[in-house]
Amino acid sequence: MEMPIPNPAIMARKARVVERLQGVLPFDAVIFDERETRAYECDALTAYKCPPMVAVLPSSTQEVSDVLRICHEEGVPVVPRGSGTSLAGGALPTADCVILGVARMNDVIETDYENRIIRVQTGRTNLSVTGAVEEHGFFYAPDPSSQLACAIAGNIAMNSGGAHCLKYGVTTNNLMGVKMVLMDGEIIDVGGAYLDAGGLDLLGLICGSEGQLGVVTEATLRILHKPEGARPVLIGFDDNEVAGTCVSDIIKAGVLPVAIEFMDRPCIEATEAFAKAGYPMCEALLIVEVEGSDAEIDHQLELISEIARRHNPVELRQSKSAEESAKIWLGRKSAFGAMGQINDYMCLDGTIPVSSLPHVLKRIGEMSDHYGLKVGNVFHAGDGNMHPLILFDANKPGDLELCEEFGAEVLKLCVEVGGCLTGEHGVGIEKRDLMHVQYAAADLNAQMAVKDVFDPAWLLNPAKVFPLDASESRRAVQLAAE
Amino acid sequence: MDITSEQALVDAVKGAGGPVAVQGGGTRGVPAGGTVLSVAGLSGISLYEPGAMTVVAEAGTPVAEIEAALAKENQRLAFEPMDHRALLGSKGTPTIGGVMAANVSGPRRISVGAARDFLLGVRYVDGRGTVVKNGGRVMKNVTGYDLVKLMAGSFGTLGVLSEVSLKVLPRPETQATLVLHGLDDVRGVAAMANALGSPFEVTGAAHDPAAQNTMLRIEGFETSVTYRMDKLRTLLSATGAEIDVQGAADSDRLWAQTRDVAAFQGKPGDVWRVSCKPSDGPALAARSGAQAWFYDWAGGLIWLLANAGHDLRAALGPFDGHATLVRADVETKARLGMFHPEPAGLARLTSGLRAQFDPRGIFNAGLMEHAA
Numbered sequence: 001m002e003m004p005i006p007n008p009a010i011m012a013r014k015a016r017v018v019e020r021l022q023g024v025l026p027f028d029a030v031i032f033d034e035r036e037t038r039a040y041e042c043d044a045l046t047a048y049k050c051p052p053m054v055a056v057l058p059s060s061t062q063e064v065s066d067v068l069r070i071c072h073e074e075g076v077p078v079v080p081r082g083s084g085t086s087l088a089g090g091a092l093p094t095a096d097c098v099i100l101g102v103a104r105m106n107d108v109i110e111t112d113y114e115n116r117i118i119r120v121q122t123g124r125t126n127l128s129v130t131g132a133v134e135e136h137g138f139f140y141a142p143d144p145s146s147q148l149a150c151a152i153a154g155n156i157a158m159n160s161g162g163a164h165c166l167k168y169g170v171t172t173n174n175l176m177g178v179k180m181v182l183m184d185g186e187i188i189d190v191g192g193a194y195l196d197a198g199g200l201d202l203l204g205l206i207c208g209s210e211g212q213l214g215v216v217t218e219a220t221l222r223i224l225h226k227p228e229g230a231r232p233v234l235i236g237f238d239d240n241e242v243a244g245t246c247v248s249d250i251i252k253a254g255v256l257p258v259a260i261e262f263m264d265r266p267c268i269e270a271t272e273a274f275a276k277a278g279y280p281m282c283e284a285l286l287i288v289e290v291e292g293s294d295a296e297i298d299h300q301l302e303l304i305s306e307i308a309r310r311h312n313p314v315e316l317r318q319s320k321s322a323e324e325s326a327k328i329w330l331g332r333k334s335a336f337g338a339m340g341q342i343n344d345y346m347c348l349d350g351t352i353p354v355s356s357l358p359h360v361l362k363r364i365g366e367m368s369d370h371y372g373l374k375v376g377n378v379f380h381a382g383d384g385n386m387h388p389l390i391l392f393d394a395n396k397p398g399d400l401e402l403c404e405e406f407g408a409e410v411l412k413l414c415v416e417v418g419g420c421l422t423g424e425h426g427v428g429i430e431k432r433d434l435m436h437v438q439y440a441a442a443d444l445n446a447q448m449a450v451k452d453v454f455d456p457a458w459l460l461n462p463a464k465v466f467p468l469d470a471s472e473s474r475r476a477v478q479l480a481a482e
Numbered sequence: 483m484d485i486t487s488e489q490a491l492v493d494a495v496k497g498a499g500g501p502v503a504v505q506g507g508g509t510r511g512v513p514a515g516g517t518v519l520s521v522a523g524l525s526g527i528s529l530y531e532p533g534a535m536t537v538v539a540e541a542g543t544p545v546a547e548i549e550a551a552l553a554k555e556n557q558r559l560a561f562e563p564m565d566h567r568a569l570l571g572s573k574g575t576p577t578i579g580g581v582m583a584a585n586v587s588g589p590r591r592i593s594v595g596a597a598r599d600f601l602l603g604v605r606y607v608d609g610r611g612t613v614v615k616n617g618g619r620v621m622k623n624v625t626g627y628d629l630v631k632l633m634a635g636s637f638g639t640l641g642v643l644s645e646v647s648l649k650v651l652p653r654p655e656t657q658a659t660l661v662l663h664g665l666d667d668v669r670g671v672a673a674m675a676n677a678l679g680s681p682f683e684v685t686g687a688a689h690d691p692a693a694q695n696t697m698l699r700i701e702g703f704e705t706s707v708t709y710r711m712d713k714l715r716t717l718l719s720a721t722g723a724e725i726d727v728q729g730a731a732d733s734d735r736l737w738a739q740t741r742d743v744a745a746f747q748g749k750p751g752d753v754w755r756v757s758c759k760p761s762d763g764p765a766l767a768a769r770s771g772a773q774a775w776f777y778d779w780a781g782g783l784i785w786l787l788a789n790a791g792h793d794l795r796a797a798l799g800p801f802d803g804h805a806t807l808v809r810a811d812v813e814t815k816a817r818l819g820m821f822h823p824e825p826a827g828l829a830r831l832t833s834g835l836r837a838q839f840d841p842r843g844i845f846n847a848g849l850m851e852h853a854a
């Protein structure tokens with residue numbers, strides 16, 4: 001993956017930039033020693049690494065504003081960072097940048113159960129938002145699988161999803177307001193503890209903008225009361241297509257499960273060897289979870305089972321207890337770990353219309369043979385969000401490149417059948433150069449014009465999201481201003 | 483000019499010599515001057531996959547046509563868009579493009595989200611006459627910036643929608659509404675907060691001070707609705723209010739009336755819509771100077787009937803939220819502005835976006851640019 005050549009003129013100003021940053025931040029919040037900046041050299045896309053020029057860890061919105069104002073005046077690019085769990089390289093530094101980490105900003109500012117909101121600083125982790133309200137029976141719905149570590153800042157930047165978004169939506173559907181600092185240091189408030197912020201939907205625009213429009217320091221989030229209970233049913237099929245039809249029939253029948261997960265045979269085999277969850281060896285496995293009281297759950301699971309029986313499942317197992325539920329989820333939750341036991345893997349997250357599932361799985365199988373790389377598919381089937389895991393050997397020269405080529409082919413296929421490149425991980429650097437596949441030049445221009453308004457000098461996370469050739473002239477404005 | 487293709491729309495925008503009033507069915511009282519540019523001729527559902535819960539339609543497709551197609555598959559537009567005609571006395575046919583451009587959401591907004599949360603993709607023509615697409619027709623999509631959300635609720639000021647992709651949801655088996663009688667505003671809003679803070683999935687919460695009725699809607703399978711109604715009744719028994727339950731047909735009628743603001747239809751005066759923190763609702767309403775009001779969204783949405791020309795925003799003073807002038811004569815809308823004035827920082831971003839999307843400033847000029 002190509003990155004812009006670092007600007008030597010900026011790097012030559014390092015000492016002055018550090019001195020100015022030290023003037024507005026505590027001593028230990030400015031990291032510039034080359035051994036220490038290495039801690040920020042990558043995010044969860046570990047194939048790409050580059051230590052930043054400087055990393056800063058502000059503790060307040062005002063400090064964030066001071067940092068951005070200084071970087072703006074000095075013409076230094078800034079890469080915002082939550083917890084660094086991006087799978088797309090969203091927080092990958094360049095050698096001439098300042099990493100702005102929000103990890104020290106993790107306070108709960110306000111909980112308001114009457115109005116069902118929580119206001120937090122965005123360095124707070126996703127799971128600890130729920131942790132702050134669960135003793136009152138509430139939770140924060142978006143649940144990306146990295147939720148133990150990932151920060152709300154990154155969730156907002158990437159508009160993160162999770163396994164339960166079929167019912168509860170993704171981050172953008174649960175975000176009510178933000179405090180954000182623009183690149184020139186200006187602090188703005190959008191929305192708040194009320195529905196539908198006034199004026200243009202800037203909140204919707206900010207969510208998912210991958211840290212390119214501003215640095216969000218506080219967020220007002222919708223919280224919900226937990227359901228009385230939840231239990232899944234496990235359904236096995238000897239045919240992918242039949243499993244896909246079953247998903248569609250469940251949805252058409254008017255049942256809206258909280259999650260519908262799908263695993264294919266290579267994935268079932270890998271997880272079974274690893275986690276021994278007692279899954280049947282078959283072509284496709286569905287885990288369908290519903291919520292409510294015990295009686296409501298039984299009723300919905302029976303409706304789902306009735307639909308499934310019409311498709312001759314090889315296995316049908318309704319959970320009757322928390323223990324049985326845990327066992328059903330065990331394999332699915334170990335899927336990534338299980339694949340990781342076999343080899344290094346690359347996780348894609350393209351989304352497809354559910355109706356294209358059999359065709360796409362068949363084509364991925366053919367590509368797997370062609371490239372000689374194994375692939376297992378885990379899939380949020382209710383919303384079409386795929387997670388093909390391509391196995392490769394990072395120590396074998398050329399294997400990563402081969403894997404990336406295979407991955408790109410899969411994503412192109414997702415777009416070809418009416419889907420998109422990324423359903424919940426974001427573009428980052430990983431899918432940046434594939435944006436041309438999904439969007440025409442005019443479509444990309446319209447998006448880049450938005451960045452022109454928020455960050456005219458293109459200093460915030462500039463080498464992400466848009467293909468470098470498409471954003472080159474805009475980034476050049478910044479260089480010319482040197 | 484009758485526009486029946488996206489290309490004709492492009493030509494019309496490129497050929498526009500001055501201000502353009504962007505319209506779908508023209509039923510929603512948007513005060514815009516200039517030559518009318520209507521997308522009503524761009525009509526038809528091009529794709530509907532019930533199993534994937536997605537619909538793609540041209541922007542001028544009548545809402546009724548989409549709702550009828552969905553009903554056949556036992557699905558619906560879950561965000562429950564209001565029909566403004568009876569309130570505004572407007573004629574015409576509401577279109578799906580108009581619903582999305584105005585982000586029109588009804589009582590179910592509190593549980594399923596707003597119109598914008600159901601918009602998956604758009605095609606639009608910007609002020610230069612360029613066709614732009616964003617989003618798609620899948621439910622999860624974070625590929626690039628979310629211009630879909632930006633277009634929703636932009637009231638035609640950034641571009642003219644030509645096509646929309648929507649998420650739809652199954653229609654539940656049945657519904658019922660619990661009605662509490664005799665609560666004042668503060669106790670009514672508190673009861674709604676209590677109900678929404680429960681696990682019973684309330685999909686509508688409205689309070690009518692005139693009748694002192696507090697309504698809570700539950701939807702789902704028959705057995706489930708019965709069960710949750712009992713639970714809610716027990717939960718709210720502490721209010722001391724007299725409680726009864728309205729069955730499916732009456733429930734449906736009550737929420738259609740709430741959605742379409744039946745209480746103020748045909749009554750003289752201006753109609754305002756205030757979005758606020760639910761618990762602030764009663765105090766705001768009390769100081770608004772309005773003649774009458776009722777609460778939807780558990781108190782977070784107040785509909786107010788005020789004397790014609792009255793500046794409700796001035797009476798409310800600063801608060802967390804915003805007030806939209808929905809019904810008033812042209813002079814009042816021009817003087818007070820339909821939308822709440824924005825703080826300088828946001829106003830600057832709004833103007834900046836307008837300049838990028840519509841450099842000539844021809845689409846619904848001045849409608850949304852209103853700095854405090």
